[in-house]
Amino acid sequence: MQIKDCFGLRPGCREVCLPDGTRRVVAVEHTTMILVNDQPAFRVVCTPALLPQLALGRLLTEGWIASVHEVEEIAVCGDGTSIRVRLTHPLEARSAAAQEVASCTDNLPLGSPSSPRPLGRVPQMEICSCWVEQLKDAMGAGLPLYRATRAVHSCLIMHRGEIICQCEDLGRHNALDKAVGSVLLKEIPMAECVLYTSGRVPVDMVRKAIRAGVPVLISKSMPTAQSLDLAAACGLRLLCAQKSS
Numbered sequence: 001m002q003i004k005d006c007f008g009l010r011p012g013c014r015e016v017c018l019p020d021g022t023r024r025v026v027a028v029e030h031t032t033m034i035l036v037n038d039q040p041a042f043r044v045v046c047t048p049a050l051l052p053q054l055a056l057g058r059l060l061t062e063g064w065i066a067s068v069h070e071v072e073e074i075a076v077c078g079d080g081t082s083i084r085v086r087l088t089h090p091l092e093a094r095s096a097a098a099q100e101v102a103s104c105t106d107n108l109p110l111g112s113p114s115s116p117r118p119l120g121r122v123p124q125m126e127i128c129s130c131w132v133e134q135l136k137d138a139m140g141a142g143l144p145l146y147r148a149t150r151a152v153h154s155c156l157i158m159h160r161g162e163i164i165c166q167c168e169d170l171g172r173h174n175a176l177d178k179a180v181g182s183v184l185l186k187e188i189p190m191a192e193c194v195l196y197t198s199g200r201v202p203v204d205m206v207r208k209a210i211r212a213g214v215p216v217l218i219s220k221s222m223p224t225a226q227s228l229d230l231a232a233a234c235g236l237r238l239l240c241a242q243k244s245s
Helices: 051-061 129-141 144-149 172-185 203-212 225-234
Strands: 002-005 013-017 023-027 030-036 039-046 071-076 082-087 153-159 162-169 193-197 216-219 237-240
Touching: 002 051, 013 144, 023 144, 030 051, 039 051, 051 071, 051 082, 051 172, 051 203, 129 153, 129 162, 129 193, 144 162, 153 172, 162 172, 172 193, 172 203, 193 203, 203 216, 203 225, 225 237
Parallel strands: 002 071, 030 082, 193 216, 216 237
Antiparallel strands: 013 023, 030 039, 071 082, 153 162, 153 193
16 A cells, blocks of 8 residues: 655644633644545544544444555645545445444545445454553543643554554544554554543444454443444443543
């Protein structure tokens, strides 16, 4: 796979003057379009960083692709307003109404594959309690953009007891997709990874984790009844790592 990123990394926050006259550092929004084989697929509002990883992770966790090997090229234009993904195979589109993609920002699905990859059972893996504590401590310490703004979500991925990826974004879906895309580019098997999200875990987040192929999903928020049902059906271990009161 080739990656051509003419946009790179841009600041995810800036200092502004609030209506009350005080100056604060706030997060910035960046809007980009993901096109697959020249077909508009997703309009995404995100922080302006890791756009190739975001696109790759989004295609996997939404069922457009089953493997990174299906992607031939990812190209981000100079102003970051479009991410063009070229697959190794044709993609037949159907109406946008056929695709369900929840979002806590202003993300918008514009199309969907004719046959989204069905959900299957995820691999099983033993997890040490110390790993959970390590992830919880790292999330509790806060990543740089969160510490500056207190207004973004974070996602951590651990591999064999080592945190190998830390991503932040305005939306919890984007943060997860960026983290998954980053690990895919490192060619580390997702089946050997643990995913930790700062956001709540409804069905759509569980579905993303299942499609990513991780055995364990941890959140500092409580899951829903439906997300527990889906996780159990697919063998995903779903843990809540709330702080003790």
